[in-house]
Amino acid sequence: MGGTFDPIHHGHLVAASEVQATFGLDEVVFVPTGEPWQKEGRNVSPAEHRYLMTVVATASNPRFTVSRVDIDRPGKTYTIDTLKDLHEQRPDTELYFITGADALAQILSWKDVDALFGLAQFVGVTRPGYELSEAGLPGDRVHLQEVPAMAISSTDCRERVARHEPVWYLVPDGVVQYINKHQLYAAAPASGPSAPKETRARD
Ligand SMILES: Nc1ncnc2c1ncn2[C@@H]1O[C@H](COP(=O)(O)OP(=O)(O)OP(=O)(O)O)[C@@H](O)[C@H]1O
Numbered sequence: 455m456g457g458t459f460d461p462i463h464h465g466h467l468v469a470a471s472e473v474q475a476t477f478g479l480d481e482v483v484f485v486p487t488g489e490p491w492q493k494e495g496r497n498v499s500p501a502e503h504r505y506l507m508t509v510v511a512t513a514s515n516p517r518f519t520v521s522r523v524d525i526d527r528p529g530k531t532y533t534i535d536t537l538k539d540l541h542e543q544r545p546d547t548e549l550y551f552i553t554g555a556d557a558l559a560q561i562l563s564w565k566d567v568d569a570l571f572g573l574a575q576f577v578g579v580t581r582p583g584y585e586l587s588e589a590g591l592p593g594d595r596v597h598l599q600e601v602p603a604m605a606i607s608s609t610d611c612r613e614r615v616a617r618h619e620p621v622w623y624l625v626p627d628g629v630v631q632y633i634n635k636h637q638l639y640a641a642a643p644a645s646g647p648s649a650p651k652e653t654r655a656r657d
């Protein structure tokens with residue numbers, strides 16, 4: 455499962471767990487992006503923080519691992535490279551790439567999209583607010599799966615932290631502690647009026 459994981463949250467973890475169980479996967483490899491080119495212009499946290507939060511979040515599940523292939527490869531992150539690297543490391547393994555409905559809807563804009571489906575099967579999972587569809591995609595290589603609805607996004611988690619609101623239970627406890635320890639997201643602008651919450655409360 456690839457993602458920017460800024461931060462990793464329970465929506466990611468539930469999706470991975472459900473797909474692992476349904477397809478009987480030996481392992482789910484979480485692959486934090488290096489430079490997510492379709493998120494250019496956004497303030498993405500340093501890869502090392504995103505990698506470490508992913509390690510913390512997945513540590514207790516024996517079937518979950520984290521790969522550095524995307525963060526160690528210089529330049530923009532393309533899934534075609536991710537899959538080639540994972541295939542090289544595990545030549546006899548059948549790969550399944552897990553995406554949410556929003557990412558699946560964008561897949562035709564990804565680099566070398568036609569070659570992607572030869573390297574892995576894709577599992578698109580439901581996500582609140584997005585329609586899950588395999589329209590225009592090769593039906594024999596794309597699977598759709600309903601997972602428990604988790605209306606959580608990394609964007610909302612970052613904005614909550616910036617507003618000094620809790621992210622407990624949206625992200626694993628260790629990730630809350632990691633965010634606090636490293637003061638992540640604290641300087642991000644709050645959504646809406648630019649005044650911080652304390653100021654707004656006095657307005
Ligand atoms: N709540 C969720 N339910 C199902 N899939 C999800 C959920 N959140 C993210 N995903 C999927 O996980 C993958 C990685 O997502 P990503 O790290 O970009 O998180 P995000 O919450 O979408 O982040 P952001 O809000 O910063 O865009 C994508 O395929 C995305 O569709």
Ligand SMILES: O=C(O)c1ccc[n+]([C@@H]2O[C@H](COP(=O)([O-])O)[C@@H](O)[C@H]2O)c1
Nearest residue numbers: 456457458490492531532533534564565
């Ligand atoms: O290959 C591409 O061109 C491409 C374009 C956008 C996203 N992706 C991958 O899709 C996954 C989810 O990306 P994101 O940006 O939603 O976190 C992650 O593994 C990205 O590397 C891949």
